[in-house]
Amino acid sequence: MKTLPLDLGERSYPIYIGSGLLGQGDLLKRHIAGSRVAIVTNATVAPLYLAKVREHLGALQPVEVILPDGEEHKTLEILNRIFDALLAARCDRRTTLIALGGGVIGDMAGFAAASYQRGVPFIQVPTTLLSQVDSSVGGKTGVNHPLGKNMIGAFYQPRAVIIDTDTLNTLPDREFASGLAEVIKYGLIRDPEFFAWLEANLDKLLARDAEALAYAIHRSCRNKAEVVAADERESGVRATLNLGHTFGHAIETGLGYGEWLHGEAIAAGMVMAADLSRRLGWLTAAETARIEKLIRRARLPVRAPGSLSPARFLELMAVDKKVLDGRLRLVLLKHLGEAVVTDACPRAELEATLASMREAA
């Protein structure tokens, strides 16, 4: 087991990464405050891992909240089911919430923890690659709104993140690939050496080689932890973690949640950001080709869906959180391994990217 610290002053917490961690009950118990516990999970994950977590909690008799699986259920309405369950069980403000599942569960349980009685402790136990390398670390929580993704939420840090790499053994291929998109992102925005490592080791990752996976997850979390420690509330450098996300959120919202997986939309969005960066003279054609090739090898889409017209795309991008004072801010690549946030992207270049980087309709 490796332990990574996320340094946020009095809100600091450890990230544990290793094989078989769900079997180590003391790890979980160490971070439970108070005498009550509630586990929030979904209908897919519950049959796989809920009993394993419950087993360690014994006398604590956890409240169990099982939500429907899928991004389309990441709503204020479904969130309310968590509050219903906590209140029906008379959970007080010292109840610890455990998020057991992927990014949707982590985001919803985290926002429920932030809001229940104005804040109770919570622990992230991510069970998908995407949530292990991205959403479980850093305290972003929230739900979607029909008009935009993650529009309602809170910055709220967990007490600990417990990543059991064994949970990836049950992850469907498409979801696994979706997680790889965020892994590749760290190489693109700040870790060119890791990008080269990924080019050399992608086949091992796709074969779910345990050692390669543990390395990639640890290095991804380290990148994420460094960025979050430097800028918890995204007033600066943290925004670079959104590479591909303005494009990607537009795809997710435009198609309807759940049509494309988050990582799939981000993958296409990163290729679009790379294309736009090339048009601005920042990336070479060879670099964009390397990026597109690696993402394609990871079995991820490299073009936006043909059903979204450039005009609709622009409309969808304008409600993204990355818009400030009405100007569109984008994360682009100055070099392979260096991201910048800019609000000075010429509209013509953006439209050229939107027009050319689509699948045939």
Added chain:
Amino acid sequence: MKTLPLDLGERSYPIYIGSGLLGQGDLLKRHIAGSRVAIVTNATVAPLYLAKVREHLGALQPVEVILPDGEEHKTLEILNRIFDALLAARCDRRTTLIALGGGVIGDMAGFAAASYQRGVPFIQVPTTLLSQVDSSVGGKTGVNHPLGKNMIGAFYQPRAVIIDTDTLNTLPDREFASGLAEVIKYGLIRDPEFFAWLEANLDKLLARDAEALAYAIHRSCRNKAEVVAADERESGVRATLNLGHTFGHAIETGLGYGEWLHGEAIAAGMVMAADLSRRLGWLTAAETARIEKLIRRARLPVRAPGSLSPARFLELMAVDKKVLDGRLRLVLLKHLGEAVVTDACPRAELEATLASMREAA
């Protein structure tokens, strides 16, 4: 105009108190960050004061969200209307929310500000006595749940609180009295000199004498600001501000929101807390008589509704936020002017208070 600072480090803000402040546009504008503004108000307050606030914002063209009036609308569902409006108007994360109204509006707009895009700035412009002396100061925001009051929310501080005492001229008598309950509370929990002042000046307040009102509001806010500065997140002394609230919330929830006003329920709750404090040997009979007399003179209830049985009352109290690890914590009075939080109240004494402090059914 008087300015009171609320000292919370980097989250510090000013509380402005005075006559005609809604007419001073620079006061509002000084605290608006970014180039967009949204005003959240209700159908009762909008015809009275919305134009006055809008007038100063001119070119900023505020988004206006007018919610139905009343505690029964303080729900997650109605909260969502604020998000709908902000997203439909494409408000970005630098939009400033202005809460124009009473406690319900302040709590909902504040929670919307805490949650919209994970946090946007907001300004409190309270228009009722209760919100001016209590809920607008200190950053408690949230909505109710059918199983409990204020169960979903956030600690989220405004950028400023602007209290125009002229708005009390349009406040109905019953709501005015409801605000007096919280004014009296400060005397009871930590300011015995203020309690004596209230005994001497209550008739002036009831006649809405401008000078007496300004004094009472300022002194109440000063008490609140001192307590909040010492304990922002209610891990200690801030809990004493909840005198009467565990009883009061049980009344509000038991009767259904909106049946009794918040201050009315708190008033009866404070008399119940005083009675229980007397049974524990802390208050003298003479002191409880003074407390009950002042609250009665303020035209507030001094008994719980007869329709709530002691058994039902106990059940309702057990889901209050003041319950920790399954033990009931109550705010009681050690002396007139000194509150304590205790989880060691004998059940027999509590039941004696519940049985005796009811209206005839």
